[in-house]
Amino acid sequence: MARQGWEDSEFPIVCETCLGPNPYVRMTKQKHGKECKICGRPFTIFQWCPGAGMRNKKTECCQTCAKVKNVCQTCVLDLEFGLPTQVRDTVLQTRDDVPRSNVNREFFVASVEGQLGNDSLINYAKADSTAREQLKRISRVEPYYKRNRPHICSFYVKGECKRGDECPYRHELPIDNDLSNQNIKDRYHGKNDPVAQRILNRTDRSRTLNTPEDKSITSLFLTGIEKDISEQDLRDFFYGFGEIKSINVVQKSKVAFINYATRAAAELAVSKTFNNLNIKGRTIRVQWGKARPQGPRSDLQAGIDGSGSSSYAAPMGGPPAPPSIDDLINMPPPPPPPGQGSFSYPSQDPTALGTVGGREFRA
Numbered sequence: 001m002a003r004q005g006w007e008d009s010e011f012p013i014v015c016e017t018c019l020g021p022n023p024y025v026r027m028t029k030q031k032h033g034k035e036c037k038i039c040g041r042p043f044t045i046f047q048w049c050p051g052a053g054m055r056n057k058k059t060e061c062c063q064t065c066a067k068v069k070n071v072c073q074t075c076v077l078d079l080e081f082g083l084p085t086q087v088r089d090t091v092l093q094t095r096d097d098v099p100r101s102n103v104n105r106e107f108f109v110a111s112v113e114g115q116l117g118n119d120s121l122i123n124y125a126k127a128d129s130t131a132r133e134q135l136k137r138i139s140r141v142e143p144y145y146k147r148n149r150p151h152i153c154s155f156y157v158k159g160e161c162k163r164g165d166e167c168p169y170r171h172e173l174p175i176d177n178d179l180s181n182q183n184i185k186d187r188y189h190g191k192n193d194p195v196a197q198r199i200l201n202r203t204d205r206s207r208t209l210n211t212p213e214d215k216s217i218t219s220l221f222l223t224g225i226e227k228d229i230s231e232q233d234l235r236d237f238f239y240g241f242g243e244i245k246s247i248n249v250v251q252k253s254k255v256a257f258i259n260y261a262t263r264a265a266a267e268l269a270v271s272k273t274f275n276n277l278n279i280k281g282r283t284i285r286v287q288w289g290k291a292r293p294q295g296p297r298s299d300l301q302a303g304i305d306g307s308g309s310s311s312y313a314a315p316m317g318g319p320p321a322p323p324s325i326d327d328l329i330n331m332p333p334p335p336p337p338p339g340q341g342s343f344s345y346p347s348q349d350p351t352a353l354g355t356v357g358g359r360e361f362r363a
């Protein structure tokens with residue numbers, strides 16, 4: 001009776017990487033061998049070796065938990081994209097519906113079990129195509145078999161391993177903090193996952209690279225153009241990607257626009273230089289420019305009058321933060337972003353908390 005609902009599967013739900021390059025890998029199976037690390041119910045453990053010289057792998061959570069989040073039973077990464085659930089769910093804007101408290105979770109898992117079949121609660125098809133594109137971009141294309149290597153020998157790290165070549169663990173000093181260091185429950189629920197955070201930080205930056213859908217946009221926006229970088233320097237460099245229509249350097253704001261004759265040239269230039277451009281020892285940030293403002297901008301004139309600045313809202317000291325860059329490239333030159341051009345510090349922002357008669361101060 002109590003065993004009803006316990007899985008009795010022939011093959012685990014695992015990702016390509018965890019399985020290893022040989023699809024005919026031999027598995028050992030232990031029915032109801034251990035408690036699922038997520039829901040705590042007994043489940044069938046599979047064990048296998050994912051290739052010569054690799055460490056043995058085993059399933060860590062039950063199939064229902066894996067299906068609920070569409071993750072690998074071993075590494076708990078998303079099955080479709082190989083990404084941490086935190087990354088996937090942030091991009092897809094899915095909530096974590098699985099209760100964290102033990103009793104509620106057990107009830108939840110048991111109640112969805114019957115409905116799931118071979119499906120998952122994660123519905124990729126429902127997500128909008130940009131989100132899916134983004135996931136595709138940041139995911140690995142190939143399985144990452146290196147992840148299956150033996151763990152690092154802790155004795156070797158301390159300089160105390162005497163087993164030499166016989167040692168089954170890796171004799172290397174740790175450089176990257178591996179997935180194995182993280183709490184599997186947190187990763188499953190998509191919380192406190194440092195790897196996910198790293199990926200999200202990276203994609204945050206690269207989101208600004210998002211190729212504009214408006215194909216008439218053929219210009220690049222550059223920041224970090226110091227005085228010693230001339231228009232000719234830029235021309236010499238960017239000429240290599242295709243015919244340049246014009247170059248505008250705004251020395252005062254340390255920015256420049258490279259306007260290409262064709263979209264293809266602009267795309268090539270962005271792809272080759274994004275996060276990777278150095279001229280005369282200066283790091284230059286490259287992003288897409290916008291040819292014209294999006295939507296109506298009735299506040300343009302107010303912006304010009306109010307700010308007294310005749311140019312872009314220049315990045316202040318060093319590389320500007322991504323949001324201000326976004327503001328910059330969304331704005332047609334020359335006015336500053338509306339509502340932001342007229343004050344420089346948070347305390348000058350009339351909409352900020354605590355500035356209106358002190359009423360907004362929290363106790």
Ligand SMILES: [Zn+2]
Nearest residue numbers: 036039062065
């Ligand atoms: Zn489970």
Ligand SMILES: [Zn+2]
Nearest residue numbers: 015018072075
């Ligand atoms: Zn896996």
Ligand SMILES: [Zn+2]
Nearest residue numbers: 153156161167
């Ligand atoms: Zn060792």
